Every structure is written in structure tokens, then in C-alpha cells.
Amino acid sequence: MAKRTIVSMPGDGIGKVVLPEAVRVLDAAGFEAEFVHADIGWEFWVSEGNPLPERTIDLLAEHKIGLFGAITSKPKDKAAEELAPELRGKGFVYFSPIVGLRQRFNLDVSIRPCRSFKGNPLNFIRRRADGGFEEPPVDAVIFRQNTEGLYGGVEWTNPPDDVYAALNTHPKFKSFADTPREDLAVSTRIFTRNACRRIGRAAFEYAKKFGYKSVTICEKPNVIRETSGMLTAEVKRVGADYPGIDVWETNIDAQMMWLTKNPEDYGVIVAGNMFGDIVSDGFAGLVGGLGFACSANIGDELAVFEPTHGSAPKYERLDPPIVNPIAMILSACMMLDHLGETDRAERIRRCVAAVIEEGKVRAYDMLKLKGGPDVIAKGAATTAQMTDAIIEKL
Numbered sequence: 259m260a261k262r263t264i265v266s267m268p269g270d271g272i273g274k275v276v277l278p279e280a281v282r283v284l285d286a287a288g289f290e291a292e293f294v295h296a297d298i299g300w301e302f303w304v305s306e307g308n309p310l311p312e313r314t315i316d317l318l319a320e321h322k323i324g325l326f327g328a329i330t331s332k333p334k335d336k337a338a339e340e341l342a343p344e345l346r347g348k349g350f351v352y353f354s355p356i357v358g359l360r361q362r363f364n365l366d367v368s369i370r371p372c373r374s375f376k377g378n379p380l381n382f383i384r385r386r387a388d389g390g391f392e393e394p395p396v397d398a399v400i401f402r403q404n405t406e407g408l409y410g411g412v413e414w415t416n417p418p419d420d421v422y423a424a425l426n427t428h429p430k431f432k433s434f435a436d437t438p439r440e441d442l443a444v445s446t447r448i449f450t451r452n453a454c455r456r457i458g459r460a461a462f463e464y465a466k467k468f469g470y471k472s473v474t475i476c477e478k479p480n481v482i483r484e485t486s487g488m489l490t491a492e493v494k495r496v497g498a499d500y501p502g503i504d505v506w507e508t509n510i511d512a513q514m515m516w517l518t519k520n521p522e523d524y525g526v527i528v529a530g531n532m533f534g535d536i537v538s539d540g541f542a543g544l545v546g547g548l549g550f551a552c553s554a555n556i557g558d559e560l561a562v563f564e565p566t567h568g569s570a571p572k573y574e575r576l577d578p579p580i581v582n583p584i585a586m587i588l589s590a591c592m593m594l595d596h597l598g599e600t601d602r603a604e605r606i607r608r609c610v611a612a613v614i615e616e617g618k619v620r621a622y623d624m625l626k627l628k629g630g631p632d633v634i635a636k637g638a639a640t641t642a643q644m645t646d647a648i649i650e651k652l
């Protein structure tokens with residue numbers, strides 16, 4: 259078989275630490291591919307005024323598969339301050355390059371599996387009435403619409419005349435009529451029917467393929483009637499094609515409460531961009547947190563796989579690094595699944611599970627320590643040792 263080319267985008271901070279660890283695991287599992295490096299992140303904002311250079315876009319357009327670490331984003335004023343002096347005042351505006359990638363390539367389906375591993379001290383436990391506790395296995399897979407809604411970027415402070423005029427045509431806008439325009443901030447939540455159908459279809463197909471009994475639509479259509487309403491209606495319509503799979507509806511706020519009550523009842527969950535972001539972090543917290551949370555961004559032609567954590571600047575300079583590489587390794591497994599290498603992905607996941615269950619090698623988060631240089635003396639494995647243990651199993 260011809261060697262595949264994977265576009266490797268470590269990005270910033272601990273992205274640079276964990277991505278090479280995942281590549282080591284892929285290598286050890288016999289995955290044959292060429293990895294081409296691509297520039298992305300803060301460094302390129304500072305030096306070029308563009309955190310997502312065109313050359314990176316070109317590489318992705320050519321090779322179609324990306325493995326991404328993490329990037330650093332900073333607020334508006336910080337971004338302007340750190341821009342190279344010769345670029346200042348030239349109209350460069352910072353944007354998150356990962357959000358940019360999702361939008362540029364219409365990677366509209368985000369998949370975020372949250373599964374507990376046996377023996378992980380970070381697993382969710384629930385206290386019983388008799389004072390004991392139980393540890394129900396959580397296995398939820400969140401399908402998050404990845405390009406629209408509140409993260410769509412259509413927003414203003416002090417909206418321009420035409421926008422302000424349009425807002426004034428809405429009867430409910432009357433309650434803002436006395437607010438000076440410069441004191442108004444507006445972020446839109448735009449949903450399209452097509453994107454709602456696509457995320458719904460992806461979710462039901464996944465549920466069918468992997469035998470999940472239910473698909474839960476997690477939105478808030480009782481209040482956000484238009485957008486949540488459209489997503490709910492479209493996903494239900496898609497669901498009619500899958501008679502064996504139950505369709506449940508929950509509101510995002512209640513869902514967050516149920517996380518601590520009965521998280522094991524949920525299988526596949528579908529949500530818009532922001533609620534999907536929230537509910538997936540919520541579930542990730544039940545199965546180990548950011549050190550375990552993996553994700554895929556999938557479009558028609560292209561896919562990018564990444565841990566959901568960020569660049570964790572607190573830890574980027576620690577030597578040796580201590581962050582948990584498992585989220586990144588599980589993201590690489592999702593890439594293998596996508597490439598049809600499910601057996602290899604399963605083998606790696608089994609080895610990850612075995613290392614966790616044995617409990618001999620644990621990253622600092624699994625020991626519930628506060629991160630810092632002293633965690634190694636307290637028995638935590640370094641990032642590399644964690645990876646080594648997984649490779650040894652392979």
C-alpha cells in the first residue's frame with residue numbers, strides 16, 4: 259500500500275510535547291506514514307500576522323489528514339501587543355487557527371468520545387444511599403456541530419447602522435432601545451438546516467455502526483426557539499431513518515446536572531457548537547479530564563484529529579514534561595479509525611487501557627496531584643514514561 263502522508267501540526271505549548279509522543283505510538287504500532295510538519299499557532303501570529311499560514315492550508319488541502327496538538331490564543335489587546343513591531347497597525351487581526359481550520363475546510367462534524375477506563379482513579383464515582391459508592395462505566399460520544407452557532411464569528415460591539423436597523427425591526431429588541439449603541443455587544447447564533455442534518459446524520463450513522471441504543475439531542479429549544487428548534491427538528495427527522503435507535507431530548511442545563519446523576523445512561527449525544535463544547539467537556543471530566551479527552555474534526559474531504567485540551571502554558575517549559583499524552587494518543591487512534599485502520603486503533607486503545615488498569619505508571623493528573631516540577635518526586639510518570647509504558651504493551 260502506498261505510504262500515507264499526515265500533516266503534523268504540533269502548534270504551541272504542550273501541543274509540541276504530546277504530538278511527537280502520539281507519533282511514537284503510531285510508529286510502534288506499525289502504522290506506516292510520512293509526517294510532514296506544518297506551521298500553526300502563536301509564533302506565526304507574532305512573526306507573520308497569521309497564525310494559520312497559507313502554506314499550512316495548502317499542505318492540508320493536498321494531504322487531507324491532519325494531526326494537531328494545541329494552540330495558544332490570547333485576548334485582543336495581548337495579541338496586538340505581541341505582534342512583531344513592523345506588522346503593527348497594518349490591519350492584522352488575530353483569530354484562533356483551529357477554529358479557522360474548521361471553518362475553512364468545513365470540518366463541521368466534531369466527534370468527542372468520552373469513555374472511562376477501568377482502574378483510572380479519575381473515573382466518575384457516585385455515592386450510594388448506604389454510604390458506599392459505585393463507579394458506573396461512562397461511554398458517551400458527543401457529536402458537536404463544529405462551524406456555526408455562537409462560534410460562527412458574526413458579531414459586533416457597537417453594531418453598524420444597517421445591523422442596528424435590522425435589530426430594531428424585532429419586537430423583542432425594544433428592551434435594548436435605551437442602551438447607547440456603543441454599549442451594545444451582539445454575537446449571533448446562526449444555524450443552517452443543512453449543517454443540522456449533517457451532524458444528525460453523522461451521529462445516527464455512528465450509533466448504528468457501534469451499537470449505541472440512543473441518540474440524545476442536547477439543546478434548549480424551549481427558550482432558543484429558532485436555532486435549537488431547528489437542530490432538534492432536523493435531528494429527529496434524520497432519526498426516523500433509524501428505527502432501532504431511541505431519540506431522547508435534554509436541555510443543556512439539565513444535562514449538566516444529570517452528569518452527576520446518571521451519566522452512564524447516555525450514548526451518542528448531538529448538540530450545536532457551544533452546547534457541544536460544554537457538554538463534551540462535562541463528560542470528559544467524568545472520564546479523566548483533559549488528559550484523556552480526544553476529538554476528531556471531520557468534513558467531506560478532510561479531517562483533523564486533536565486532543566480537546568489547549569496548550570497549557572503553565573506546563574510548556576517543564577523539563578521533563580509531565581502532561582498526559584493519552585488524549586493525544588487517543589486522538590491519533592481516531593485518525594486510524596477514520597483511515598480504516600480500526601484494528602490498529604483498537605490494539606493501541608487496548609494497550610492504553612492495560613497500562614491504566616495496571617496503575618503502575620501514572621501521569622500526575624491520574625495521581626490527582628497539582629502539576630509542577632515536584633510531581634515526579636511524588637511518583638508521577640513523565641510524559642515520555644507514560645508513552646513508553648504504552649509502547650511496551652504494544
Ligand code: NAI
Nearest residue numbers: 328329330331356548549566567568569570571581582623
Ligand atoms: P488548557 O487545556 O491548555 O489547560 C487547562 C489545564 O488542564 C492545564 O493547566 C492542566 O491542568 C490541564 N491539562 C491540559 N492538558 C493536559 C494534559 N495533556 N495532561 C494533564 N493535564 C492537562 O486550557 P487553558 O489553560 O484554558 O488554555 C491555555 C491556552 O490554550 C489558551 O491560550 C487557550 O486559548 C488555548 N486553548 C487551545 C485549544 C486548542 O488548541 N484546541 C483548546 C483550549 C484552549
Ligand code: MG
Nearest residue numbers: 535536539566
Ligand atoms: Mg472546549
